[in-house]
Amino acid sequence: MNEHILIRGARVVDPAAGRDEVADVLVADGVVAPPEGASAGATVLEAGGLVLAPGLVDPHTHLREPGREDKETVETGCRAAALGGFTAVSPMANTDPVADHAGVIHEVRDLGIRAGLCDVFPVGAITKGLQGEAMAEIGEMVEAGVRMFSDDGTAVADTRLFRNALTYARAFDDVVIAEHCEDPALTEGGQMHEGYHSYSLGLAGRPRESEEIVVARDLAVARLTGGRLHLLHLSSAGSIDLVRRAKAEGLRVTAEVTPHHIAFTDEHLLTYDTNFKVNPPLRTPEDRDALRAALADGTIDVVGTDHAPHAVEEKEAEFDLAPPGTIGLETALAAVLTHLVGPGLMALARAVEAMSTVPARLVGAADHGGPIEPGRPANLVLFDPDAEWVVESPFASKSRNSAFLGTTLRGRVIHTVYRGELAVADGKAQR
């Protein structure tokens, strides 16, 4: 690499360095360099009015490869990620075969390297085959570079097994056990948030208590074990209260929220639109508002997209037969800017922190999340915080099951710099 990119006049928002100012930034030979060292032939990006931030990191993605390459591949998912401003993603373990051993971990990471659009940090399964019965070989996967383990899709229902996983993982530095918090018995057959709308629509419910029960149990187990716990895609106001108390108590816990849970509520299901069918379900405006406030004040640490691609024919089906999930990589930043930063509910620096700095630490992506300082790998995003656009199909993702389809969002990624090169330039993927 011998390319110089000079980014001129952007507002640099870099929470890791506590920096928010207009400045020039030079990218030289893959790393950040002092701007005065720009070569004569450097590519110059006039970035007045744009925000320059460390590349976004998604701690919660589904890339479907291996197994369901009709929905997404590592390559198409990484392209969607780059277009969304991400320079690193963490695909969950629910592939076929399951990422419950080093072989699949290596395969997925290598596919990411070959795609060359962003870094891929695979998540390992907590239990073999995601069956919730026997612990997977966590140590082998740690050696393969895994830092986050999760049975995402379901909770680890067996409390003893969950206790042992949290305890066992203490042997390894910075390893986190991430839980999908929904009680399987209380959510069996459930299609949406249980409440007025589920009763009227005749759809079986998933009560918010099904999440709170698992959150409360997991926090108790974290207290018991001293283990490092991460709570995925929280959806209920009650869960926020539990997490807030646990943090005050000093438990080692972090929490995540998705862009769709801060944007939408169960009212969006009134037309049985399967793009709004997600697990955990979209809940009430009160829950949504609590999630927004919790992300802003740091009770919820990170934004994870839970990008969940599904085939058109699977989603164009009867509501109870459609699989849960919405894609989100290409809309995540804009959703956070539109629903939180724009209305003044959250500072821009906090948004960057929750979408880059903190998730980078969470998944062990040392080259990501800033600070944007000379010598650091150049993983950066440049976005226009004021550009309005309508979310339309097709996407770079192979799938188009987006809950944001047809909505107008404010904030658009213009350039993504991945390891010193433009993975996205002027809103277009470069490979």
Next chain:
Amino acid sequence: MNKHLLSIHDVTADDIVRILDTAESFREVGSRVIKKVPALRGRTVVNLFYENSTRTRISFELAAKRLSADVINFSTGGSSVAKGESLKDTALTLQAMGADAIVIRHSSSGSPLTLTKWVRGSVLNAGDGTHEHPTQALLDLYTMRERLGRLEELRVAIVGDVLHSRVARSLSFALVKMGAEVTLVGPPTLIPADAPAWGVQVSYELESVLPKLDVCYMLRVQRERQRQQYFPSVREYSRLFGLSAGRVGMLPQGSLIMHPGPMNRGVEIDSDVADLPQAVIEEQVTNGIAVRMALLYLLLGGGAEAAWAPGEGTNEQEAVPAAREGAA
């Protein structure tokens, strides 16, 4: 009126009165020797049944045939997935064949609404999952109005598995819309927690409700609910919420006993009770045909340009010139 009937929310109180009045004029057709009028001649009605339901399908089939429509029955036991063809592809096929109306029964809530995305004709919900069964509610309203002379301020209890009952939903919404007073009765496990927001009362004690009723509407309780632990046993359910011979005496004189069928005799209703004169269960079935005739007629634009209007004779010779006039 809306183009489709997917839910009771699709019709206003005025629409309901119009539907019941139209049904009134159609009921006479069923008593003729030749039970047929040419109102929907040349129109195609498809009965798309993903769930077995002999009585509802036959009722719709008879209704369409008495209006002289061409009727196609498309039944499949399992879901579309089990069958191998998606709901969308089936819908597109029916659309390509020129269906004017599709009557759909499906085990998945919301399927009729989903169907409207892919077809141009009218869609009638003949029961979707645990969502709604609007034509049942309308025929029940017809029966109540006919027997009791009004709907406003009628005191109606709907007793049983409200949580899983599409009939209870549609009937509650329709009765509340018409100004009736509805009480849902059943074990708390089978009453939706947010039901009071529908504008209804809730009671867990049948006997305290019975003396104040104009209509006692019993719902079918599936034995499967016992396995799912909604109540400890069918025996206990029956003891607490069954309409027994002993409890019938607590109903005021002139009140009605109704049931959408099929009944579980001995579970939610005693066999002798189901056969009492005040139990109008068979009348509900008879009225169902007239109400479904009215709905097909109104939804398929039977109003202004129709070849035939309710109250006219069966003689097609009279009707055809009228149609030509309309066309000119």
